[in-house]
Amino acid sequence: xxxxxxxxxxxxxxxxxxxxWKSAELPIGWIPDEGPGGGAWPFWLSVxxxxxxxxxxxxxxxxxxxxxxxxxVYMEPxxxxxxxxxxxxxxxxxxxxxxxxxxxxxxxxxxxxxxxIGNHSWRLTALVSVLVPVATFMFFEVALKITLPxxxxxxxxxxxxxxxx
Amino acid sequence: MIETLNLLLEGFTVALQPLxxxxxxxxxxxxxxxxxxxxxxxxxxxAILLPLTFLVPPxxxxxxxxxxxxxxxxxxxxxxxxxxxPGASTAVATTFDGRPLAMxxxxxxxxxxxxxxxxxxxxxxxxxxxxxxxxxxxxxxVFGSPEEFALMLLxxxxxVGLGGDDIPKTIFSVCIGLVLSAVGVDIISGEPRLIxxxxxxxxxxxxxxxxxxxxxxxGEMLWTVEEQTKAGGRSMLSDATITLARTLSNLKDILHAxxxxxxxxLLGYFVGILPAAGATPGSLMAYGVAKQISKDxxxxxxxxxxxxxxxxxxxxxxxxxxMLPMLTLGxxxxxxxxxxxxxxxxxxxxxxxxxxxxxxxxxxxxxxxxYAANLxxxxxxxxxxxxxxxxxxLPFTILAPIIxxxxxxxxxxxxxxxxxxxxxxxxxxxxxxxxxxxxxxxxAVLAIVxxxxxxxxxxxxxxxxxxxxxxxxxxxxxxPIMITALVLLAVPLIRPALRLIARN
Numbered sequence: 083x084x085x086x087x088x089x090x091x092x093x094x095x096x097x098x099x100x101x102x103w104k105s106a107e108l109p110i111g112w113i114p115d116e117g118p119g120g121g122a123w124p125f126w127l128s129v130x131x132x133x134x135x136x137x138x139x140x141x142x143x144x145x146x147x148x149x150x151x152x153x154x155v156y157m158e159p160x161x162x163x164x165x166x167x168x169x170x171x172x173x174x175x176x177x178x179x180x181x182x183x184x185x186x187x188x189x190x191x192x193x194x195x196x197x198x199i200g201n202h203s204w205r206l207t208a209l210v211s212v213l214v215p216v217a218t219f220m221f222f223e224v225a226l227k228i229t230l231p232x233x234x235x236x237x238x239x240x241x242x243x244x245x246x247x
Numbered sequence: 248m249i250e251t252l253n254l255l256l257e258g259f260t261v262a263l264q265p266l267x268x269x270x271x272x273x274x275x276x277x278x279x280x281x282x283x284x285x286x287x288x289x290x291x292x293x294a295i296l297l298p299l300t301f302l303v304p305p306x307x308x309x310x311x312x313x314x315x316x317x318x319x320x321x322x323x324x325x326x327x328x329x330x331x332x333p334g335a336s337t338a339v340a341t342t343f344d345g346r347p348l349a350m351x352x353x354x355x356x357x358x359x360x361x362x363x364x365x366x367x368x369x370x371x372x373x374x375x376x377x378x379x380x381x382x383x384x385x386x387x388x389v390f391g392s393p394e395e396f397a398l399m400l401l402x403x404x405x406x407v408g409l410g411g412d413d414i415p416k417t418i419f420s421v422c423i424g425l426v427l428s429a430v431g432v433d434i435i436s437g438e439p440r441l442i443x444x445x446x447x448x449x450x451x452x453x454x455x456x457x458x459x460x461x462x463x464x465x466g467e468m469l470w471t472v473e474e475q476t477k478a479g480g481r482s483m484l485s486d487a488t489i490t491l492a493r494t495l496s497n498l499k500d501i502l503h504a505x506x507x508x509x510x511x512x513l514l515g516y517f518v519g520i521l522p523a524a525g526a527t528p529g530s531l532m533a534y535g536v537a538k539q540i541s542k543d544x545x546x547x548x549x550x551x552x553x554x555x556x557x558x559x560x561x562x563x564x565x566x567x568x569x570m571l572p573m574l575t576l577g578x579x580x581x582x583x584x585x586x587x588x589x590x591x592x593x594x595x596x597x598x599x600x601x602x603x604x605x606x607x608x609x610x611x612x613x614x615x616x617x618y619a620a621n622l623x624x625x626x627x628x629x630x631x632x633x634x635x636x637x638x639x640x641l642p643f644t645i646l647a648p649i650i651x652x653x654x655x656x657x658x659x660x661x662x663x664x665x666x667x668x669x670x671x672x673x674x675x676x677x678x679x680x681x682x683x684x685x686x687x688x689x690x691a692v693l694a695i696v697x698x699x700x701x702x703x704x705x706x707x708x709x710x711x712x713x714x715x716x717x718x719x720x721x722x723x724x725x726x727p728i729m730i731t732a733l734v735l736l737a738v739p740l741i742r743p744a745l746r747l748i749a750r751n
């Protein structure tokens with residue numbers, strides 16, 4: 083836990099410096115008749131962020147505070163596998179939106195989650211994997227007219243559009 | 248007073264006509280479901296259904312839109328409590344305590360409190376609306392940029408306490424939220440700002456929902472996956488049940504929260520009537536103040552009843568309040584009222600002081616319909632609670648992928664850009680990792696919501712006084728708010744120093 087606290091504080095300090103550098107692309111001082119420059123607000127907030135990270139690192143060295151003095155493990159190996167698997171499946175699903183679209187990727191995600199992670203029956207897996215995309219289509223595309231990405235599967239939807247929209 | 252009551256009575260004869268009554272019930276129901284859907288809020292519902300109103304007379308049309316607005320205010324709490332994902336920005340604060348209550352198997356309690364608090368907030372605000380509309384509209388006009396910024400700072404100050412004792416991490420969280428809200432185009436100079444790695448998706452800024460769904464949707468679910476792994480894969484998200492006895496006991500609990508309800512309603516209403524403020528800052532401030540005044544303050548963030556009652560009463564009160572400047576001055580107090588204003592203009596109902604004279608029947612019909620909408624919304628909401636509880640009883644491995652799907656679509660819907668979905672996943676994973684290290688994340692969500700209001704207010708104020716901060720301390724309304732905010736900010740910073748002195 084202590085190592086994670088230090089690494090996170092250093093990473094956030096680096097992020098603050100990066101924000102300061104990006105903010106400084108616009109004026110950060112006072113411009114006569116215009117007021118504070120466009121970069122002033124995010125720049126000075128990033129300076130405060132950097133200061134907060136400094137305090138966290140200082141406390142880490144002093145071993146003050148519940149995390150800085152904790153002897154617990156940050157993430158157990160089994161947790162890394164389980165959480166990592168779910169996070170990776172989300173990343174793969176969104177990447178698949180570009181190719182097979184929402185209505186190709188969502189059923190695959192549902193099958194993965196229900197069958198492989200949840201160990202549910204094929205019947206339930208099939209039912210939920212079909213119902214969720216259908217409900218999504220009816221609610222977002224038909225009722226609310228919000229078009230979701232379809233990738234290369236777009237032409238397959240033309241007949242449905244003609245029928246329902 | 249008697250004249251007002253007579254006018255209100257006439258209003259009821261309009262609102263309770265069968266067609267208008269039907270529109271109120273339909274509007275509340277549609278609003279409830281739109282508000283409950285992550286990524287969609289009252290503004291989407293009112294905008295999407297605006298064309299439908301051409302099928303009915305003008306008064307009925309506006310009553311219908313106002314009922315959707317009201318229903319959505321109730322509905323926003325549902326996904327906040329059940330899924331931990333705020334249905335709309337107005338329901339962000341409800342997540343802080345509503346979600347922990349649901350995780351403790353008390354989703355029925357949280358939902359009942361949210362519904363009744365919304366009803367109380369709505370009713371108090373409609374009463375205030377009925378009797379004090381014109382003088383309050385004048386007060387709202389006094390609020391300029393310095394007052395607005397002071398109010399925003401007060402909201403942040405009341406929230407610094409949210410992070411428990413870890414003040415540096417809380418301040419970090421507020422600042423990162425504010426910086427993220429500055430991404431996009433600088434609204435004053437019009438120049439691109441903080442366009443990371445020149446990725447074009449950053450040009451439209453970072454929608455608050457991307458951060459909120461990332462942290463409270465994806466991050467929360469990853470957290471639950473970890474909890475499930477540690478507990479050996481036990482399978483339910485919440486073991487909530489609902490019975491008549493439990494409902495009665497929940498209603499009794501609400502009586503104990505009267506202070507939070509009253510404060511939330513009054514604060515929400517007042518913030519709501521300020522132009523450009525609206526229900527989101529109102530509910531967040533009410534949560535912060537409730538935490539300061541509650542006897543149960545140590546329980547905030549862990550499932551405090553006051554923590555649900557205050558923001559829920561405030562967001563409904565603010566939604567009524569934001570109609571006041573719209574009707575009396577023609578200035579919308581929130582994005583939704585801006586669309587309502589558009590609807591009224593289409594129908595030839597020009598908002599402004601003359602509206603109360605020229606279109607009395609419409610104005611009082613609308614006000615009376617707000618009373619009716621409030622009543623129907625609470626009935627419809629409570630009637631659906633058993634169904635919502637039933638959903639929570641699904642095994643985690645069935646509910647989890649459905650929630651993930653809602654998150655992905657909810658993150659995509661507001662801007663219809665996959666860039667936002669990637670950002671949301673990134674925020675979710677970072678939020679999960681930071682939460683494990685006690686970084687409070689609620690202040691970041693508050694900051695990204697209020698940032699776009701706070702920055703222009705600060706810059707305009709400084710411009711008025713040629714760069715001097717004295718402007719915040721010399722105006723009669725700004726000064727007391729600013730001083731209160733600074734005192735509140737100073738207290739947690741001074742506290743460790745005082746503790747050190749006491750120890751020595």
